Amino acid sequence: MTEIRDFLKTYDGPSVRLMEVCGTHTAAISKNGIVRMLSPSIRLISGPGCPVCVTVTAYIDRLVKLCLQPDTVVLTFGDLMRVPGSAMSLNDAKAEGGRVRMVYSPLDALRFAEEHTGTTCVFAAVGFETTAAVYASLLEEADRSGIRNFRLLTSLKVMPPVIDWVCANQGGIDGFIAPGHVSVITGSKIYQPLAEKYSIPFVVSGFEGEQLLETIYALVKLRGKPRVMNLYPSVVREEGNEEAQRAMSRCFEPCDAAWRGMGIIPASGLRLHGDFARFDAGSDGLLEDHSFNTNCRCAEVLTGAVSPTECPLFGRVCTPQTPQGACMVSQEGSCYNYYISGRGSK
């Protein structure tokens, strides 16, 4: 490990830009103080892997509308409550009398629905493959138990199409720290076509500091090579979790999805289908997106085109207390993490 540390600190080869796609990696990089351990020639940029950050305004607006309806309660993870909608956030709606309840796990949401049979319980189902697999098992449970008042408002996304979009539209990325949790479900194989298409390496990483350093080291060494490497073999297999994949296929089908600042990316989302469509709270057509503040550079931040600190709002009008965009709200958001950890201010 000392050798890796020294290499990363003193590296003076061609400059390397690496993208961490997963929001949990963004948070772990901040938490471990990794940026200050790297040579100026190695630059880490944060990608569109925070599910809250990539959620469009229309989705927030629909949640706001739902929570203000009679006999309806919106159940959500806490981060989503502070994301600005076009008129108000869920927190604002709650102050106006909207029924919003924060939960720590989707299972809590299902239990809440069981205990409140007279109320339509809408769970704000955002997330990537990892979370979609959890929702699938939850819906199968709701189906088995005959729970009729439980709904999902989905904004579910899958990783490969957006990574493809970033490579095609931004370029200049020399390697990806591939998401650890997502890869548990999908397997490391899903990155191979992208590695070959763009001749860049993908390394699946865990979330500990040393695992991330090893991943960055491997990516620098593999620069220019179309390789997929799994450095998180304790939980990630090449084929992924096939049982979870089958459950997801039973509940969801691919659909086009809108990404904050990136527009609609074909086949980058998941929607409920078949018998499970009856659990949908009206998720189709939530495509509209606009910035709360017109100077907000969320879109470019999310795709790694600019660093959060390059946004004119960052740290001035946009802070965790007064977020202008979702990236400053979520604990996995790139702006939030840059702000709280001093990342980007070497």
Place this chain on the structure above:
Amino acid sequence: MKITMAHGSGGKSTSDLIGTIFEKEFGDPVLSKMEDSAVLPGAGRIALTTDSFVVTPVFFPGGDIGRLCVCGTVNDLLMSGAVPKYLTCGFILEEGAETDDLRKIARSMSETAKEAGVRIVAGDTKVVEGSGGVYINTAGVGFVPDGIDIGAENCREGDAILISGNLGDHHAAVMSRRMGIENTIVSDCAPLVEMVNAMKQSGVHIHAMRDVTRGGLGTVLNEFASSSGCTIELEEESLPVSEQVRGFCGVLGLDPLYMGNEGKMVAAVAAEDAERAVACIRASRYGENAAVIGHVATGERILLLKTPIGGTRVVGPLYGEGLPRIC
């Protein structure tokens, strides 16, 4: 028996409630006079503080709202260098609260006050509509001996930063209870009188001192850095966190640096006194895991954390709530 609006009427039901529960449990002669205010002896510099307690559930592993409302106010007085003397308590009860619970809470307050060496000398009770909730405000008076000057602005370069024990126990205990997670984590809710007295008596030069409550250590040390105009550097590996709380935080994506405690304090003391201060705290009740966790340096008004892998990061104050990861 359940609390009804009549218990807040100011009439016979109110005085019966006060007489059978609060007066009986608190047993203070000044309180028992039932005058409009408590008249008490005292001289010198007065420290005065107040805090409201709205925790749910009111009974949690390791404590209850009664112990909490005494500890919180006593500890606030202690942290200013004061010797805590008197407390007042204001109860806001929702209709439907159980008098048996109220008695347990009052008994817990009384026992904790005795342990902390303070008297509960005045009180008030109100009843509002609702569904059985219990809220308590306590105010406290203490006296600050001559020569004591403790404040967040007094941290000096070279000072040692020490913590009196494990981070996050109260927060994790209450959250576990709320979320129905089974574990053996208990709240650290405790009055810190003994450890503070021990440090004072052994002549430790305490420059700044705070109890680590809501907002956690990260927020408190940001206030030290900001008020004193200095950088505070912490070693992540020296932060004491129990295995169970560390696991709990890992599962929910919480950071022990922002977890609340109700029986822990952080202090900036002169470097040469650091070892003695830790020894004093470790020898005191509730202080067995005390440790030096960092030091005060010159530089920007920030809190820096050295991570186990050799990285450094800035630790800001807590923003929003501690939330679980979702992907």
